[in-house]
Amino acid sequence: MRIFIREHLKKIFKLYFCYYSILISISFFIINHNAFAESSFNKNSKFISLNKYGDYLAGSYASQIGDAVYAAKYYKNVLEVHPKNYELKIKTIKLLLIAGKVEGAKDLYNSLKDIDRTEEIIKIFGLTIDLKNNNYSSAKKKIDLVSNEGLGRFLKPILKLWIYAGLGDEKQINKLINEINVNSKFTSFNNYHKALVYDLINHPDTENVYETLIESPETRSIRAIQSYALYLKRVGKKDKSLSIVNSYLKQNSDNPIIEHARYNYFNNNTQRNIISINYGFAEVFYATAKALSEAEDFALSSIFIRLSIILRPESSVSYVLLNEILEQRGKWDLAIEPLKKIKPNTPLGEYSKIKIARNLNRLSREKDALKVLNDYLEINPESAKVYEALGDLFRSQKMWNKAVDNYNKAINKKRLINQKDWRIFYSLGISYERAKKWQEAEPNFKKALELNPDQPLVMNYLGYSWVEQGKNLNEALKMIQKAVMLRPRDGYIVDSLGWAFFRLGEFDDAVKNLERAVTLEPEDSIINEHLGDAYWKVGRFREAIFQWRRALEFGPEKAAIPKIKLRIEKGLTKI
Incomplete structure (x- = not known):
């Protein structure tokens, strides 16, 4: 259903008042049992006081349905009365991070005591704050608090590697690199970050490590290829560099991340993908967020991508991943916001405008969606993908003739028709058929099958x-x-x-x-x-x-x- 109604908010308020009614009805029982009342609701107790219990219930419900913004808001109301409730502080920090309210999360974190007994993700958030302030000595102490089990087993060695890079301790870097791949299940991930650290400190073995990475399809990634190609270009091996780009990052791939990597290769003045220690940490958090997202752990993946953005706020691919995570949770309105951070005159700019328009359409904001796409055509009037998106928009509104016009414009703008273009001919065929123009529809379905039998x-x-x-x-x-x-x-x-x-x-x-x-x-x-x-x-x-x-x-x-x-x-x- 395209009509978007915040029914969950109605449920929150309904629950809020429902529980208040229940609490009022039982308050007579509590009043008649003073000893129970005093022990259960005094301000130093772990229990929630009566006048904030509605907020607590509303926050709990919002948290259960995945509305981090409102859950954090209600929990913060409770914390105003119960500032020493440690468990609730931890919950609220995580919710604030999921919601992107970093400053609020930081304020609550700074009020915590006994950091060593808190959850691993909170320790990593504290570590991120230190990294943002380039306080690597403090960050080193915090990483030592992280457990060697669970996520810590995966993250701790690489985070330590980057901390030593930040401290300029090459002896410890070499020692740790020799240790981390012994019986490790994360060899490819570790080797990728080994290459990035070596690249940043100009280690003589950098090229060999990169070469090993891209030899195998299992360890070859877009990010590794991009970093290696930039390294080769920087050290004067431009022919080899360009050969790698054209072999693995093919033009017109229809993958916006590959197109973005190509764009960065040809327009990167620094000739480095990772230009600082903090970018290295951001890369670790990005990879973690992506893995957790693929495992459908949307809460933790949301936190890790927010941590990555804290350390590398201009990273377009991080905003793309955040958008994907929010869309996976059905948060169409929130998913629009990160895409607005992406520069429009880049390959991901085109991609982001199309996704913004699709989400606006899901929210029944068709006019806004249309404006986003038409505004982009003012910048790039040759964009076949945007004309195709306009066709999709009109088709979703059953405006068949307008859909036909835009699909035909998209086809005419394409320099080359290949196998992946079956979808546009299929969509054009549907639009003709629904407009009762079968003679025009049938050849387009046949063309789609010719491209993808x-x-x-x-x-x-x-x-x-x-x-x-x-x-x-x-x-x-x-x-x-x-x-x-x-x-x-x-x-x-x-x-x-x-x-x-x-x-x-x-x-x-x-x-x-x-x-x-x-x-x-x-x-x-x-x-x-x-x-x-x-x-x-x-x-x-x-x-x-x-x-x-x-x-x-x-x-x-x-x-x-x-x-x-x-x-x-x-x-x-x-x-």
């Missing part, structure tokens, strides 16, 4: 369209069967197969597949209608009427409603 979405759409028109039925059936084989759990594709059997008069096979489609997509109106039709054809009349009634419940298009009602009233044989 085994694309199940295209095979399904083209096959289903042929079935609906009663043409090429045998070819359509084979095409849809192949699509089902490739995506067996896609209810819409399974529905197409069932409907193809129906149109061929093979009603038992139709029922079998349409029943499965309804299981996969139980609330789709069209699939329920199709199953009703198939039931009627095999004599299961009551079940047919039941499915048609369900089809009416699940939001059919206006034009379909009279047709479904007529089926319920008269069945199929009398229509």
